Amino acid sequence: MTEQYSGGYSAQIIDQFKQRTFSNQGAFLQSYLSAGLSVLDCGCGPGSMTLDIAELVNPGQVFGIDSSPIQIEQALITQKERAIINASFVSGSAYSLPYVDEQFDVVFAHAVLYHLKKPEQALAEFFRVLKPGGLVALRDACHSGDMMMPESTDLMAVWGTIEKVFKHQGGNIYFGSQHKKLLLEQGFQHIKVTCSYDTFASDIEKDSIRSYWQQFLNLDHRQLILDQQWLTAIELEQQCKALDEWCANPASFFARARCEAIASK
Ligand SMILES: C[S@@+](CC[C@H](N)C(=O)[O-])C[C@H]1O[C@@H](n2cnc3c(N)ncnc32)[C@H](O)[C@@H]1O
DSSP, rough: OOOOOSSSSOOHHHHHHHHHHHHHHHHHHTOOTTTOEEEEEOTTTTSSSHHHHHHHHHHSOEEEESHHHHHHHHHHHHHHHTTTOOOEEEETTTSSSSSOOTTTEEEEEEEEEEGSSOOHHHHHHHHHHHEEEEEEEEEEEEEOOOOEOOOOHHHHHHHHHHHHHHHHHHHHHTGGHHHHHHHHHOOOEEEEEEEEEEEEOSHHHHHHHHHHHHHIIIIISSHHHHTTTTHHHHHHHHHHHHHHHHHOTTTTTEEEEEEEEEEEE
């Protein structure tokens, strides 16, 4: 399977993911969780939301799995800091989960499937490890719903490059809108679809997303972009400058559309 996660694992990016909370990013699932449930957080990243879930379902057990040992190392550090004992973390793949059939009440995957080349294979694994009647909960970006304001041709060009990188690495920036179709194909029932936004409007929020995309373009995927001749070095510089200008505009904001789906086995 030729697929490479495009999000990056620098300390700066991991720090940004650590700011995510289940009460913000997982709000669509929160009312379904109660004490005693066993939960899998697949593609858990640095584990901030996994640990929030562990607090909610305590004494239920929560399992975080991520393909990156770097993320798991971070998750274990945060677990120790927060002194949470009903969570465990392991590195492994969504395509081949190291769990027995029908182990979990809930499988949560936040901002993971849109990075995968074969999301249907991951969903088939989620189905396998869920108990009958168990819930899968997905949240993924869908770029057609994004608002990066004020709109400009320069920013559209930036998104054109981001899309090319994602596609090349196996992902799909429009994936969120596919949840319902893929869940039906995998045999899930009672599918509830909602949408929400992650917004970046304060100076600090805008700066974090500016630096995230600049690192994505100019550091993590610079060589790929130049090798594929999607941009010249000068054009790449211009796209990074467009992000600086967007960020410096007091009227600008970014609202990232996230499609959400909850379904049962
Ligand atoms: C955008 S991050 C999201 C992390 C976390 N769920 C969050 O929202 O903060 C996507 C995560 O999925 C992981 N990942 C990518 N491909 C994976 C796979 N095939 N199996 C398991 N994890 C994977 C990456 O290592 C990364 O940590």
